[in-house]
Amino acid sequence: MRSRRTRNALLLVPAAAALMLVSACGATAIDTAASRDGADGAGSGPTTLQQSPEFGKEPHQMLSATESRQVGWFVADAGGFALYRYDKDSAKPPKSTCDGECLKSWPPVLVGEHTMTSGVDPTLVGSVARADGKKQVTLAGWPLYRYTGDKKAGDLTGQGKGGTWFAVTPEGRKAQAEDDAAPGQPSTGDGY
Numbered sequence: 125m126r127s128r129r130t131r132n133a134l135l136l137v138p139a140a141a142a143l144m145l146v147s148a149c150g151a152t153a154i155d156t157a158a159s160r161d162g163a164d165g166a167g168s169g170p171t172t173l174q175q176s177p178e179f180g181k182e183p184h185q186m187l188s189a190t191e192s193r194q195v196g197w198f199v200a201d202a203g204g205f206a207l208y209r210y211d212k213d214s215a216k217p218p219k220s221t222c223d224g225e226c227l228k229s230w231p232p233v234l235v236g237e238h239t240m241t242s243g244v245d246p247t248l249v250g251s252v253a254r255a256d257g258k259k260q261v262t263l264a265g266w267p268l269y270r271y272t273g274d275k276k277a278g279d280l281t282g283q284g285k286g287g288t289w290f291a292v293t294p295e296g297r298k299a300q301a302e303d304d305a306a307p308g309q310p311s312t313g314d315g316y
Contacts, residue, residue, distance in 0.1 A: 185236050185261055187268075189243025194280050195299035198291035199244060199263065204277025207233060207268045209298065211288040215265030218252035222269065230282075230289070233268040235259040244294045264296020 186202035199207045208230070212221045222230050235251045239261060251259045252267055260267045271282030271289070282289050283299065290298035 185233060185239045187239060187241045187244045187249065187261075187263065189294040190278075192278065192280060192299075195283060195291055197293055198280070198299040199268075199294055200277070201233070201270065205270055205274050206278075206280050206282065206291045207263075208271055208282050208289050209263070209266040209292045209296070210269065211290070211298075213267050215262075215296070218250065218262045218265045218267060220252055220254050220260055220267040222267075223255055229272050230269040231272065232258070232260040233270060235261055248296055263292055266292060266296050268292060 187207070188200050188202070188204075189197055190200040190204065190206075191197050201207060210220075210222055210230070213219055220232065222232070232254065235258075239246075239249050241249060244263070248264045250262045250265065252262050254260050262268065269289075271285070273279075273281040273285075275281075280291055280299075283291050290300075293299050
């Protein structure tokens with residue numbers, strides 16, 4: 125029979141292991157129900173997690189600050205796929221305008237049970253009710269989307285699309301090319 129001290133020590137092992145994993149990744153979990161749209165914040169520290177993106181209901185979302193030679197710092201999901209913001213949306217108040225045909229190319233990042241962040245200020249993370257009743261994740265008030273044209277982690281093929289779609293920075297701003305100009309893709313309407 126094990127002593128009380130041995131049993132207590134065995135109970136602490138899983139908790140310590142979980143704490144080490146979270147702190148090693150630099151990830152912060154926030155409850156999306158308690159999240160709010162916030163003030164400016166900065167993030168840094170890339171996260172490399174290789175998973176396939178899932179465009180349906182998700183138990184959690186990961187927002188990770190990631191660096192690229194193409195645009196500098198941008199936010200990616202748990203699979204390393206870039207997240208985008210749409211200039212025709214608004215941040216104050218948060219409002220998503222991508223509906224119908226737009227959603228075929230730009231699926232919204234939907235709220236799960238929790239949103240985890242790495243290099244992204246969790247106080248900037250919030251949500252907005254979409255016209256279809258679903259809740260969409262926001263960053264600094266901007267609704268977030270994925271682009272179906274991105275085929276692998278790190279792709280930024282939606283950057284500058286139609287002159288209205290941009291990878292989002294950890295502060296919720298538009299990611300820009302190194303010369304501070306959007307890549308040269310002419311506007312063709314809504315960009316989808």
